Amino acid sequence: xxxxxxxxxxxxxxxxxxxxxxxxLDPDLPLPKxxxxxxxxxxxxxxxxxxxxxxxxxxxxxTGIAIALPExxxxxxxxRSGLAFKHGVTCLNTPGLxxxxxRGELKVLxxxxxxxxxxxxxxxxxxxxxxxQKVEQAEFAEVDDLSETERGIGGFGSTGVN
Numbered sequence: 001x002x003x004x005x006x007x008x009x010x011x012x013x014x015x016x017x018x019x020x021x022x023x024x025l026d027p028d029l030p031l032p033k034x035x036x037x038x039x040x041x042x043x044x045x046x047x048x049x050x051x052x053x054x055x056x057x058x059x060x061x062x063t064g065i066a067i068a069l070p071e072x073x074x075x076x077x078x079x080r081s082g083l084a085f086k087h088g089v090t091c092l093n094t095p096g097l098x099x100x101x102x103r104g105e106l107k108v109l110x111x112x113x114x115x116x117x118x119x120x121x122x123x124x125x126x127x128x129x130x131x132x133q134k135v136e137q138a139e140f141a142e143v144d145d146l147s148e149t150e151r152g153i154g155g156f157g158s159t160g161v162n
Contacts, residue, residue, distance in 0.1 A: 018070060018073065018132070020067050020068065020069060020070070020132065021067065021068040022065055022066070022067050022068075023065065023066045023067070023068075024064065024065060025047075025062075025064045025065060025066060025105055026047045026062075026064030026065075029045050029047055029063075029064045029065075029123075029124060030045060031065065032044055032045070032065065032130060040129075040131050041078060041129030041130060041131045042129065042130050043080075043126040043128075043129060043130075044063045044065075044077065044106065044108060044126070044127055044128045044129065044130050045063060045064065045124055045125065045126060045127065046061050046062075046063070046108075046121050046122065046123055046124065046125045046126075046127045047061070047062040047063055047064035047123065048061060048062050048121075048123055049120070049121060049122055049123045050120075050121045051118055051119070051120050051121075052089065052110060052111070052112035052118060052119045052120075052121060053112065053118050054112055054114050054115055054116050054117055054118050054119075055112075055113075055114075055115050055116075056111060056112065056113070057111070057112045057118065057119075058092060058109065058110060058111040058112070059109075059110060059121070060107050060108070060109050061107060061108045061109075061110055061121060061127060062105055062107055063105065063106045063107060063108060063127075064105070065105065065106055066103055066104055066105050066106065067098070067106065068103060069098065069099075069100040069102075069132065070100060071100050072100065072134060072135065072136075073100055073132055073133065073134055073135060074097060074098060074099060074100060074132070074133060074135045075097075075098035075106075075130055075131065075132045075133075076095035076096065076097060076098070076130070076131045076132075076133065077091060077094070077095055077096035077098065077106070077108055077128050077129070077130055078091065078094055078095045078096075078128060078129045078130075078131055079091045079094055079128060079129070080126060080127065080128055080129060083127070087112070087114060087117075087119050088112060088113040088114035088117075088119075089110055089111070089112050089113070089114075089119050090110070090111060090113060091108060091109060091110060091111070091128055092109045092110070092111045093109055095131070096108070096109065098130075106130070108127050108128045110127060110128075
């Protein structure tokens with residue numbers, strides 16, 4: 001057993017578990033959960049039913065929850081691989097960034113990339129993953145020159161890998 005100092009409880013695995021306060025805005029929907037122990041992302045559920053038209057139809061979908069991330073953490077909304085593979089449905093603005101100071105409802109911006117087939121988002125359906133990560137802030141120090149590296153100023157496509 002490992003005592004997790006961030007949440008003051010025992011865990012039976014070696015990863016750190018933080019406690020994140022959550023407010024249920026829709027009492028009929030389940031709270032997010034991890035499908036398997038050790039998963040990085042927990043499932044977010046659609047709180048509404050919406051049709052995504054083919055060829056780029058998109059909608060901002062409510063999840064029925066709000067969270068209070070501790071300072072020093074951020075949450076990232078990411079696509080579900082099954083929706084992307086089977087239906088061409090993915091998240092725009094991915095990953096969607098949730099800052100620790102945000103207290104509003106989590107929403108997911110979905111898009112249907114299938115050129116011909118509409119996709120119906122059903123209430124209660126898993127539509128995205130939420131990944132919570134520790135983040136650092138930077139203090140920017142202006143300089144006249146940056147240190148040299150092997151890559152230098154090479155950007156997109158500069159490594160020669162196709």
